[in-house]
Amino acid sequence: MKEEDFSRLKEKMAIAITILTYELADMWGHVSVRGPDSKHFLLRHLRPPGDESVPPDDVLEFDLGGKRTSGRRERPDEIFFYVCPYRVKKEVGSVIHCHPPMALALTAAGQKIIPIHQDSVNFGKHVPVAPWLYGYWRDHGEKAVKLMGDNCALMIMGHGALVVGKTIEEACMNMVHLERTAKMILQARGSAKLRSISPSVAKRLLSVAGSGAKETRRERRSGGPALLEWSYYESMVKRGERWSRL
Numbered sequence: 001m002k003e004e005d006f007s008r009l010k011e012k013m014a015i016a017i018t019i020l021t022y023e024l025a026d027m028w029g030h031v032s033v034r035g036p037d038s039k040h041f042l043l044r045h046l047r048p049p050g051d052e053s054v055p056p057d058d059v060l061e062f063d064l065g066g067k068r069t070s071g072r073r074e075r076p077d078e079i080f081f082y083v084c085p086y087r088v089k090k091e092v093g094s095v096i097h098c099h100p101p102m103a104l105a106l107t108a109a110g111q112k113i114i115p116i117h118q119d120s121v122n123f124g125k126h127v128p129v130a131p132w133l134y135g136y137w138r139d140h141g142e143k144a145v146k147l148m149g150d151n152c153a154l155m156i157m158g159h160g161a162l163v164v165g166k167t168i169e170e171a172c173m174n175m176v177h178l179e180r181t182a183k184m185i186l187q188a189r190g191s192a193k194l195r196s197i198s199p200s201v202a203k204r205l206l207s208v209a210g211s212g213a214k215e216t217r218r219e220r221r222s223g224g225p226a227l228l229e230w231s232y233y234e235s236m237v238k239r240g241e242r243w244s245r246l
């Protein structure tokens, strides 16, 4: 991978890690992004296991068979949560696996994450739910991809969430919105019958969202409104701001 590409992706991964650590208030999981040659992907732990001989920002590179081709740290247990989506879904440019606590609480209560507001319309009718899976095993990775289908997210019972995006910006925002939507549902469900945004409204919104801002037109195809939100967070991270959504 060219040094320039590597540096650019490495910086985005670092920003995604900061956003997710603060937004999810949880240290577990990984961010990954497909490399420019499509045959490799880069991966970093949100918070890597302690090993003083390896720098915390060590980036691992894997081929689509799950073989480490660069980086010093051992491969994570759940490598097949990454290998399988990249192999099957050619349009996927980023895969993220985390353990968003409120989304998990909602799933444990037997509730689905439904699109109750504009920022959750990417989740379609609802986010599919898988039984407990662990990406250590290839068949669990394959099952996750199958159950996710065309959705950009999958909840895994008693474990966490898997999201994908065309870009790392999009995947990161999908994870943020998954957790935020779950929190909103948990707040609202005791007092009222929840209503989703209708499919026709969602379709209408998605056909125009982001098009009003001149500078985003060029990037709509690759990132859409997620890029605007990513830019907001990116500026906070670069200013060194800290926050918590606990």
Ligand SMILES: [Zn+2]
Pocket: 029, 078, 097, 098, 099, 159, 160
């Ligand atoms: Zn996990």
